[in-house]
Amino acid sequence: MNAKKTERAVNYCGVELRYTLEYKKVKNINLRVRPNGEVCVSAPPAVSPDRVDAFVAAKGGFIIGTRKKLEARTPPAPKKFEDGEVFPILGRQLRLAVIRSDDERVQSDEGHLYLYVRDPGDIARKQRLYGDWTARRCEKVFGETADAVYERLRSCGVPHARITVKDMKSRWGSCMPAAGQITLNKQLLKADPECIEYVIVHEYAHFLHPDHSPAFHAFVGSVLPDWKERNARLRGVEIVKGQ
Ligand SMILES: [Zn+2]
Structure with missing residues (x-):
């Protein structure tokens, strides 16, 4: 099985959700939203890309919600260069x-x-x-x-x-x-x-x-x-x- 990563996209309520699919020796399909909002999915070789697409689409609400939270996250305050910082x-x-x-x-x-x-x-x-x-x-x-x-x-x-x-x-x-x-x-x-x-x-x-x-x-x-x-x-x- 090809171990390379592939870029895929699914449609969730009219929104295109792009993700990276990697086939690995894992038991289940795993989905991760990285801190920069990228979606990474790993799947066992036996699972077809179509089934992974369906899995990702079913997680659309979770992905969009997580991305919103990440965007709302306040970045650390800029340094003031004061004693003790x-x-x-x-x-x-x-x-x-x-x-x-x-x-x-x-x-x-x-x-x-x-x-x-x-x-x-x-x-x-x-x-x-x-x-x-x-x-x-x-x-x-x-x-x-x-x-x-x-x-x-x-x-x-x-x-x-x-x-x-x-x-x-x-x-x-x-x-x-x-x-x-x-x-x-x-x-x-x-x-x-x-x-x-x-x-x-x-x-x-x-x-x-x-x-x-x-x-x-x-x-x-x-x-x-x-x-x-x-x-x-x-x-x-x-x-x-x-x-
Ligand atoms: Zn590298």
């Missing part, structure tokens, strides 16, 4: 300390983020200093991790990828094998180093296996036997564009 960085929850100083800079230790700023009341300035600091951290941490991953994988025939960093809404990473490029979400800096390594291995694996086939997962598993745990931890990290 918590910033997730590399898997740690760092507490912010704002310090008045003419030597403006940001530093961190195991538990704190220190923001030195001329005018502690200037939120825009603090935001700018923090943004510049995270951009530099992304470049350094992602770059070093990607170099180390490449050293491990070069013998498998992957090209050396160019790493770019972007603020993305719903994905941790993406890649363009033809252009030799991997793009990482800048919010990945919130995740612990092992999760960052996993995302980079995942994207590099796409240079050899474009889809999420069993061969793809076997390759990722050969590089990182605990990739599933890392992936599960990553699910607990929230993506909030612009933060």
Whole structure:
């Protein structure tokens, strides 16, 4: 049975509901609405696509209701950059300390983020200093991790990828094998180093296996036997564009 994912759509009360169908060794049809509203369905190989369509259509009310709830969910309040606010960085929850100083800079230790700023009341300035600091951290941490991953994988025939960093809404990473490029979400800096390594291995694996086939997962598993745990931890990290 084809293990690939297929895009399908059903009609529910005049509304087109798109979903991704994946055939897997599961007992029942499983339907999941992802935080970004996408509907993912897995089904046992014996169930025909038509029957899956009927299953999805019967869940139309649930899907639409869940999407409405997701849309109504209030995003976390924007940071005010005040003392005591918590910033997730590399898997740690760092507490912010704002310090008045003419030597403006940001530093961190195991538990704190220190923001030195001329005018502690200037939120825009603090935001700018923090943004510049995270951009530099992304470049350094992602770059070093990607170099180390490449050293491990070069013998498998992957090209050396160019790493770019972007603020993305719903994905941790993406890649363009033809252009030799991997793009990482800048919010990945919130995740612990092992999760960052996993995302980079995942994207590099796409240079050899474009889809999420069993061969793809076997390759990722050969590089990182605990990739599933890392992936599960990553699910607990929230993506909030612009933060
Ligand atoms: Zn992928």
